[in-house]
Amino acid sequence: MKIAIAQINPTIGDLPGNAAQILASAKLAVKLGTRLLLTPELSLCGYPPRDLLLNPSFIGAMGATLQQLALDLPPNLAVLIGTPEVNANAHVDGGKGLFNSMALLENGKIQQIFHKRLLPTYDVFDENRYFEPGLEANHFTLDHIKIGVTICEDLWNDEEFWGKRSYAINPIADLAHLNVDFIVNLSASPYSLNKQKSREAMLEHTAIRFNQPIIYTNQVGSNDDLIFDGNSFAVNRQGNIISRANGFETDLTYIEFDPNKRDLLPSTIVAAPSSEDEEIWQALVLGVRDYAQKCRFSKAVLGLSGGIDSALVATIAAAALGKENVLGILMPSPYSSDHSIKDAIALAENLGIKTETIPIGNLMQSFDASLESMFAGTEFGLAEENIQSRIRGNLLMAVANKFGHLLLSTGNKSEMAVGYCTLYGDMNGGLAVIADVPKTRVFSLCNWLNRNGETIPANVITKPPSAELKPGQMDQDSLPPYDVLDDILQRIIQQHQSTSQIIAAGHDAATVNRVVQMVTRAEFKRRQAPPGLKITDRAFGTGWRMPIASQVKK
Template identity: 40%
Template sequence: MAQLNATVGDLAGNAAQALEAWTAAKVAGADMVMLPEMFVTGYQVQDLVLKPAFTRDAMAQIQTLAQSCAEGPAMGIGGPFRDESGLYNAYYVLAGGQIQTVIKKHILPNDDVFDEKRLYQSADISGPYLVGTLRIGTPICEDAWHADVPEALAESGAEVLFVPNGSPYARGKMDVRMAHMVARVVETGLPLVYVNMVGGQDDQVFDGGSFVLNPGGALALSLPMFENCLAHVDFELTDQGWQAAAGTLAHWPDAFEQDYRAMVLSLRDYMRKTGFSSALLGLSGGIDSAIVATIAADALGPQNVHCVMLPSEFTSQASLQDAASVAQALGAPLQTLPITGPQAAITDSLAPIFAGRPADLTEENIQSRLRGLLLMSLSNKFGHMLLTTGNKSEVAVGYATIYGDMAGGYNPIKDLYKTRVFDICRWRNAHHRDWMMGPEGVVIDPRIIDKAPSAELRADQKDEDSLPPYPVLDGILQMLVDDEASVADCIAAGFERETVKKIEHLIYISEYKRFQSAPGTRLSPRAFWLDRRYPIANRWRDHST
């Protein structure tokens, strides 16, 4: 079982990883090495797979792999397949120097982040194939989430099910996967090997967590989440059929650690796969920029995280001290770049045109946009990736300035509601793991976590001047955004109608901002971008009561 991290479009690099895994399998005396779905191309390729030259290159890479793996175990590897009948999400079985079998995906997912029906043809159900004397059935990812394909394979003589996956992380996803796979094992009476990809690709994170189930649903082996690893599993023929020998059972972390590691891995891989090695962010003294700086330090190393304080006349001394405390605790370089001078210059430039009009949100946003300008200038000059720091609560209601604090290339907390940001900060202060490149201990001062959130764009400003308290806001957002609940449902849950309608209005009018926002780590099944796609120009409102 090869639980590895592919890079979309790096055909030669992905094939080299596959060959290295095959070599390890050969040394171990294995009969087959199994890699994830679409591994040779990386996943998801989206419309890249519609380019004929790309698909030809991928198929040629698999043919070369087959020739390189002539003397040794068979290899199962995912990749695209195109012939006169169409384009398919396929799984290749390589043996004896050639492509022995091509399995084509039957059930194409078309929900959440998946849009495979517009990319691929649905194929007839493939039959089992032989590796040695063992008859193997391979339902590809979604094929195993439904009973039809595994049952057809069992009826046609499969003795074991090998399921290659490109299954992205969402909170609680491991339990869902396990429930589906146990159901397939119980229905067919066959053991099952589930191999998942690992690594970040744009907003999605593939979390690994591969496993082996025996007939009846008993867990025989499990691999760590979020880590590259190889594992050897032996199958033994018993009076009750084939059984997997017992192996190591990895510890799967709790939901807070899974979310945090997903954000670290997604940022690390996004940087690596787009060619960046250092990050930059504005450190305000607030909780959001503090946790983003910490995630970046754990992903890249503190020395590669460049923090900048950009104080204005409204920035409190406490905020400056809090921002400095985070950078110091992380060991990250910190610079101070006041915006008071540029702000005065912009104010003077606009004064003749704004004459006679009172100061309002415009002047507040100028501060944010000046910060965005200065940070992007540093990004351009020094080649750092600028990180944005808006949480899901702010992203949902547009409590962010477009072309200001929304400027940047990636946002690891984009799918993390504000109340969960508090929880994640407390979790990180109390826990350290060997995959974290930042220091252990309290890195976010409890004062930052406990103080009232504020954008500090005017005197004595607090977030609750414009928004309901975050527990109320997040409760409403969870219903309206994640659960697609009605206004009436929210009222029935105990929220005030006026507040619910205000939040609903803010969600809809902020769609244009989200359309232009940086990508960020997907942590839930209803993240903004591919999971939730709404029109920008939209006059409908829910009038249910």
């Protein structure tokens, strides 16, 4: 049996467009002799649809689209399509109104419906809000071959691999007991750094433990803050990877199941990224491209300060949207250094992007004059510094509004964590491109970009970071060195370590206490930030649910 994986990039809610992607994949698959086509979780509506699922007309439209797709698909091709399914018993037993389901379509009809059994509620997931869990092991027979069906989280509860059980049941174990010939898993698994390695290690272990070949199909693309990396793959009974699709792009790959061997045969294995920096780069470029296109933007604008953060964001934007579609705005103040202006221009020349220069000295003087009487007798401080940032933010928003550009925010995760950013200033934007990228990783990415020649001007990387909001200002006047800060933040944010644990790891107690306090106090800023692309397993986005007003002792 020949099986194809349609690694598609759905747009949330675009039922005709998503159905067209599935149909195009099906027509191509049939030409190559495919019998079964796999698509990702909720492939018809895109994942995650969130509260669109509360709209009855949206659910009804999906049902109609699914019925039409069944009629349009080529004959003699079985297709698994992800779609919500109405729970007819919800009004009787008080359950949720929908199931997260896979529909088996063949010969013009919906042949079977399978329901997801394990519903995640951690990090970015909130599936119990919408769905009722399925209660039965899912499988079907095609050409005398018994195929087990699982949906995303159904795969992630192997207590031997994880050392614990998160749910009472293990759908893979149930299918193994039913003696299926192989298992398919249809997923919409969001990207985070090195997650593919975890997926592959998990499936290798599961395949060996249950003596089951497994085909893993994943969504690709970016929806809001979530990036989906694709990287669909398959393992044979021995736990060996026999196929891997491209990462961070659509793909249609093929796998052969041999009924005599009851196993999957070797197929094409696409190489994984050569480094973490390459992987992150691919994710961020995809994230910016999809966010812009799916929100109907063709061009982007950002502030070019001559600093490393804006340099990285500009480089990502040029790769994602094309250099001709990126505009950099230089907004020098009396405190801007000559090298910062030169560095920004040099970067723009390297990338081939357009620039405009709008000096803000006169605007600063106007603000000073307007506030002179109220600020009389006070010293120059954060309020005055932030005015500069807010002037720049207003100018960037004006350009974005006037020309219909997407404004890209350039703040990194380290700054967002401790509040070293200005509300309604440098935080302005429609998308925060590197909001989940720590400062030390920003440097690493820029060095990686320069591996074959200068993209980021050398001075941008080597000069001490500075906001340049007052004479001689350096980031480390206000913050610990970034290597120290990022290690502390990693322990707070991702490892959930206490203050005492971080101090015991070798960090200065006063520094740790100060950083913890800064992280807590900056919550109100993060709540008002633009969506930021998620590349770690703990980002300041959908999965970050901290209170603003709190008095927690760390």
